[in-house]
Amino acid sequence: MTKSLDLAPRRAATPSRYATFMSRRASLMPTFAAVAILLVLLISAQARFPKFLSPGNMSALLLDNAYLVVLAVGLTFVILTGGIDLSVGSVMAFTGILGASLLAQGIPAVVAVPAMLIAGALIGLLIGVLVQYFNVQPFIASLAGLFLARGLAFVVSLESIRVEDTFVLWLQRTRFNVGGWYITPTGIIALLAVAIAFYVLLWTRFGRTVYAIGGGEQSARLMGLNVARTKLMVYVISGVCGGLAGLLLTAYSGAGYPRNGIGTELDAIAAVVIGGTLLTGGTGYVLGSLIGVLVYGTIKKIISFMGAEQAWTQIIIGALLLLFIVVQRVIVTRSQRRR
């Protein structure tokens, strides 16, 4: 993001840095707010628990939330177009148990892992078709996807299935160490997903079309952008991310379980919104979604350090979400008044 900013040729009469920034990047403000909250959380946690900022603990933050990062990345695409995808938690559970079951039947990971991703993509495609061609509200279409995926998960197995496959376990157990810090392949996959999404959203026509649809679908169509294909694609991407998250979660827990991820879609949506993406679409950043997940993970960790009920995580996340939605509302109304 900053790179593209610096490339701008400097004009003779440059307005103040601040004015330029505000006219270009005002929409980054909520994301900065998320960064600020993350810093405040980390610093105050460190003040209370001196071991909190240890490399091991911080590395675990990414490891524990890798699947959520991937889900949030997929959702960022959908929410940027002004849609929503409630199915991602169920898709994660379904693909997870599907993969575990395939592996348990002796099917190699080379086949099982793509099968998980394709299963996710198909459910995403179904939602996208409903939204685009049958004019179903994204909320309703993805709710149908949620039930479908959850049902399919129970069809595959009612019990949890252990995973013995070396590749899948390698994803979780391998640790690349630097100093006290480590990163697992799952963490790398999550960060890679963020990086690819960042690139696609900023530098491809597809990515800009995603933003354009969020700004005004009709206008985007009049500009000659391929709205139909893009809207289909965002749900497919979200589905693939669901499948990938299923893989990561299976690796993380060493098993597939059909009841995994109930309510996770809401955590992911919360992370995206806290990261500064407007629920009405058109504004937001995938890096913000990463920050959002880290905020979520940090709060969870602090609660467990305090030894308090995990229910408090929900309450605090709820309060933060409310705060962010109000802040976004204020920003939106202010920018409308300015016009």
Place this chain on the structure above:
Amino acid sequence: MEEPRPLLQLTGATVRFGAEAAIDDVDFRMFPGEVHSLMGENGAGKSSLIKAITGAIPLDEGELRLGGEVVRFRTPHDAQLAGVSTVYQEIDLLPNLTVAENICLGREPRRFGVLDWSSMRTRARAVLADLGLDIDPASILGTHSLAVQQLVAIARAISADVRVLVLDEPTSSLDVDEVAELFRVMRDLTQRGVAILFVSHFLEQVYEICDRITVLRGGRLVGEYVPSELLRIDLVQKMLGRSVAELGTRARPDSTPPETSPVIRGEGVTRTPGIHNAGVELAEGEVLGLAGLLGSGRTELARALSGIDRLDAGIITISGQPVDLTSPRKAISFGVVYSSENRRTEGIISELSVQENITLALQAERGILRRMRPQRRRELAMSWIEALDIRPADPDRRAGTLSGGNQQKVLLARLLALSPRIIVLDEPTRGIDVGAKVEIQNLVGELADNGLSVVFISAELEEVLRVANRVAVLRSGRIVQTLPSESLTVDSLLALVAQPDEFSEVASLSTAEPDGSGE
């Protein structure tokens, strides 16, 4: 002018929406390097014609030729690729993206398959400089004023290889300097052989910039003219049309309104943009006509009087009491009701039945806790259906399936059920057939005879003259004159309505008086 052949030619164009023809067998042509104006009142078919040219709606009949070849645009994008670009009245850009993206997106420069942001900004900056606009191409569009956004929309349209540029009311959000700048750009473009279709309801602008004018009325072609050979007044006459002869006329009420104190009086009514410092008063049982062209402020005045839009300045008194009409609801409580010119979007609820449409406002006024009994609702609906002769006389029919005239009557019934004292009718006869028009006109007369005060707006001057006791003439957001309708003829009223603004009141008086007494 003897150009070899037109750049764009539309022959026998027909576009239908359901049974109604929005444009009917219209021929239209544009030559390279000319500014061509399309004129017409509401519902004349201007926007349908534009959409047919730009590929936003398909032609039901007729053909479009561009540079001599027959073309069919399935989408606006097809039209853009062929060199037909459009700037719509409502800015259809993306406020959440940068200025550069808004200009270039859809044909953006790419390098190795990836957006090339820096050359995109360079290109955008060059186009903007062409328009005399020095803004940061990397800034977000939504942070700029409407006028700048409008210019960005034009920049987008001319950044491609444009052969035909359609500007649909581009000047409505621009101030004088910006309009001058736009005209300069338009002249530059015509030098390059671009044909520009310019739609504006500002007559002065049309006369200043246009080489040729095509007039539409009621979806049909009236004719093609050269401005220098067409007097302003003739143009307006062609736009508004005259159909006096074929209508049965209502005996005009002998306009000796009882000299009582006015029921409603507005002083210095101002709502920017739209209406400025207007003074009106209306006696019991009187019909006040508002005559003016589209954009003259007639609708704004009506909305201000009936509490739809809040006043920026001015006082409205009802029966001598100053009132603050902050909402339609409040206005209704004072007995002022409003019927919008947009019957479909701001009036009738087409999914509901006739009965529900009629009883809606009354029920809303009573509140949810005092529900009307079904039997009472039915009685009420039936009595209005009978009184206004709504056909078919079926209260359970979906309102959307009724003809325009009957929908209008349903709307009237809804408002009359509130037993108002003042009713404001904004183009109640627009888009309905001749018979229904006469019925509505007669109805207005009967209402007035029963003591209701009516504000009546219509684009058809003879209709205004026939219905109203007095006529207020509006031009450019001001009431120019208020005259008794006997002292006016269609021609003298036309002269008042069409007056160029520069000459203001003095000139209007001098032409109005001889005309008013004559003919």
